[in-house]
Amino acid sequence: MSSINPDRLSLTTLRLLVAVAEEGSLSKASVRESIATSAASKRLSDLELALNTSLFNRNAQGMTLTPAGESMIQHARRILLAAATLAAEMSEYREGVRGHVRILAHLSAIIAFLPEDLERFFIAHSDLKVELEERPSSRVMKGIAEGWADLGICSADAEQPGLVATTYRRDRLVLAMRQDHPLAGTGPLAFADTLSFDHIGLHAESSIFTRSLIAAREASQVLRRRIHVPGFDAVCRTVQSNLGIALIPEPVFRILGPSMNLHYEELADDWARREIVIVRRGDQQLSAAAQLLLAHLLSADQRIGDDRPSS
Numbered sequence: 001m002s003s004i005n006p007d008r009l010s011l012t013t014l015r016l017l018v019a020v021a022e023e024g025s026l027s028k029a030s031v032r033e034s035i036a037t038s039a040a041s042k043r044l045s046d047l048e049l050a051l052n053t054s055l056f057n058r059n060a061q062g063m064t065l066t067p068a069g070e071s072m073i074q075h076a077r078r079i080l081l082a083a084a085t086l087a088a089e090m091s092e093y094r095e096g097v098r099g100h101v102r103i104l105a106h107l108s109a110i111i112a113f114l115p116e117d118l119e120r121f122f123i124a125h126s127d128l129k130v131e132l133e134e135r136p137s138s139r140v141m142k143g144i145a146e147g148w149a150d151l152g153i154c155s156a157d158a159e160q161p162g163l164v165a166t167t168y169r170r171d172r173l174v175l176a177m178r179q180d181h182p183l184a185g186t187g188p189l190a191f192a193d194t195l196s197f198d199h200i201g202l203h204a205e206s207s208i209f210t211r212s213l214i215a216a217r218e219a220s221q222v223l224r225r226r227i228h229v230p231g232f233d234a235v236c237r238t239v240q241s242n243l244g245i246a247l248i249p250e251p252v253f254r255i256l257g258p259s260m261n262l263h264y265e266e267l268a269d270d271w272a273r274r275e276i277v278i279v280r281r282g283d284q285q286l287s288a289a290a291q292l293l294l295a296h297l298l299s300a301d302q303r304i305g306d307d308r309p310s311s
Contacts, residue, residue: 011083013043014076017055020044021073024062098127099289102149104140105132106207109153109276111232112251113169113300121296128289136205144279150290151297155207156275165277168297173208173272174264176236176253177245187265191272192219198226198244200235208247211271236260249274
């Protein structure tokens with residue numbers, strides 16, 4: 001089976017493809033992309049001919065994506081984003097930026113550790129730029145493995161073969177609650193002893209939520225999930241509103257909890273103590289800028305991590 005010549009996949013054609021998918025109409029997409037409708041039609045027809053597959057269903061109501069078209073659109077958007085990022089970065093180099101580092105990090109690290117660490121880094125390296133994106137730990141690992149960023153910061157519980165993991169920080173999970181909750185003042189608590197109360201959970205991809213499900217299963221009990229929320233600020237607000245109790249990293253609680261007059265109890269379970277790691281691909285040399293940032297993060301508070309392969 002022959003493959004398409006990549007030269008046929010011009011950025012103009014990809015932008016047109018995305019426009020048609022979003023507008024549902026070739027004529028509207030042509031206006032949006034400032035191209036004659038006849039020329040737009042020929043571009044799409046040539047692309048479908050080269051691919052030997054239809055990308056759109058065409059009818060009187062407009063144009064909708066075929067399964068092949070849906071797959072094509074995902075790749076087209078990624079390519080267009082990468083091209084736009086490339087253009088922006090090259091422009092910044094002309095303006096004096098000396099390097100870029102991309103980081104994927106889970107929410108705990110972004111709230112509790114990275115702001116101060118990055119502040120100190122930029123004092124010493126003001127000509128470097130860091131792009132930071134929040135993802136749950138499992139998708140941090142996946143993103144680094146697929147080459148979407150230079151460095152990842154996540155819970156050590158999320159494993160991904162082929163990556164090198166280095167200890168960045170350690171924290172512990174605590175149980176956030178209102179001051180008048182029946183469990184307040186009774187800790188340290190076994191997590192199993194909290195399962196008769198309603199719990200508030202982070203989103204389903206969160207490593208904290210996953211760990212709470214495992215702990216409940218190991219205790220042969222069911223986790224009573226009253227509500228899922230997207231972030232720790234929402235966790236604390238819902239705890240404040242007496243909707244339940246919640247697992248939260250202690251450093252995050254110290255930032256968010258006191259202003260809401262919340263209380264926390266320690267957990268007696270060993271798994272509540274967590275290791276946070278920096279991951280990178282073992283088969284790829286880091287850029288000079290990424291090496292500088294990695295060394296800075298690992299030397300924060302005079303803590304140097306030991307490299308170990310992620311199994």
